[in-house]
């Protein structure tokens with residue numbers, strides 16, 4: 370079967386955080402390629418299942434039953450080669466909620482928590498909102514590739530870090546951490562006794578030539594101090610159905626996390642979430658494969674367009690995710706100039722770099738999980754106002 374990812378579907382009027390949010394603040398003529406959900410319909414099998422559930426009409430309290438856990442088990446095995454017992458899997462509506470609870474349960478106010486920056490801000494914010502100290506391990510851009518500065522990271526860990534919040538693959542840089550890098554991270558966490566929380570929400574988009582490794586699979590020893598956050602939210606575009614699968618091998622940690630969920634009053638998934646996940650994880654392989662090809666083609670389309678029309682912009686080679694991190698510093702090091710060009714003049718909404726921390730200044734993040742026509746419209750607008758055009 371062939372799926373029509375080219376179809377443009379307006380999301381205006383759906384309370385879309387991405388579209389309605391921008392239109393509300395900036396006006397109806399904006400083209401939006403920022404917030405990380407896709408402007409593509411979920412697989413038809415999922416749409417059908419959700420419609421069937423909607424027609425049922427009784428939207429009562431829902432529990433995760435064994436088929437949910439078994440489906441996640443099979444998916445973890447099939448997608449990442451990770452065979453886990455059912456009891457390791459804990460349901461949480463959203464990863465951001467789960468991570469906040471882990472911060473609260475496994476660290477104390479004032480404790481230091483390390484992230485690699487630039488970083489997805491809601492998670493970084495969760496550190497500071499919970500009165501912990503965010504330790505920024507600054508990624509180094511070398512020959513177009515972001516690398517971890519392990520020496521600096523070790524010094525930071527020596528000064529005391531209770532938790533490493535890993536984004537794997539990394540948002541916004543698109544890095545897919547290699548096994549070797551993950552081993553070095555894990556080694557540091559063992560040496561300095563830090564908990565590893567790995568947010569693997571983007572793990573189903575790994576581009577050719579790269580391989581995703583779940584850090585907990587490196588050894589039993591590492592698994593014992595690791596918590597892995599997975600979700601069908603990005604993969605099948607189900608963010609608002611709110612279902613994430615938190616995998617915790619260590620019984621003690623798992624029980625403390627479950628207690629944290631209970632304390633926060635989090636226990637039921639929405640009526641639509643488990644059936645949607647079950648269908649997505651079992652019946653939608655073809656759809657996902659075609660989507661991956663579409664994303665790959667969108668990357669090529671973006672690279673070609675930029676090379677031809679905005680050659681000073683450098684797209685950081687994405688190894689995974691449907692996000693592109695673009696170095697715009699040859700246009701300006703000041704974000705205000707980029708906002709003026711892209712948002713004010715071109716009427717395009719992208720994620721500006723400082724929304725990933727101070728290290729992001731001079732960069733933008735593009736979400737290419739959209740019909741190609743939407744990307745084309747956004748890029749043509751940017752190219753028309755490209756500051757270096759007449760030179």
Ligand SMILES: Cc1ncc(COP(=O)(O)O)c(C=O)c1O
Nearest residue numbers: 405463464465489536540568570
């Ligand atoms: C790295 C990362 N983690 C978590 C999320 C959000 O996950 P959730 O909606 O399950 O909180 C996102 C969404 O953009 C993300 O990029």
